[in-house]
Amino acid sequence: MPFDPASLTYDANGLIPAIAQDALSGDILMMAWMNAESVARTLETGRVTYWSRSRQSFWVKGETSGHVQRLREMRVDCDRDTLLVLVEQEGPACHTNRRSCFYTAIRDGEEVEILTPMED
Helix, strand or coil, rough: CCCCHCCCCCCCCCCCEEEEEEEECCCCCEEEECCCCHHHHHHHEEEEEEEECCCCEEEECCCCCCCCCCEEEEECCCCCCCCEEEEEEECCCCCCCCCCCCCCECCCCCCECCCCCCCC
16 A cells, blocks of 8 residues: 555644664664654655754755765554654764764663764
8 A cells, every 4th residue: 555644644733753863783872853744755865854843944964964864664663643754864863963862861760871872
């Protein structure tokens, strides 16, 4: 059955959360937002395209940083309201220059930095 991005469940702003996961390692890299058009662009181009809420524009991951995400597979959860985007990540995924945006753990009630910035 052909996939239609309009068949997904978007929030009141027309957005759906998209979790980026490294297709090889399984590491969770980041979460960002997509709308129906960015879902379609991602599937058409193979370059992961998000919707920037702050800029109100499309954001092709790596377009300015060079830290490209190439789509390997897109998955839809059971409620059709969250996407899992399996990617091939070049360089860091986080704007802080870390491999993952999830670099802070809560351990014994304390915040602990578990990933340091990557070297260029």
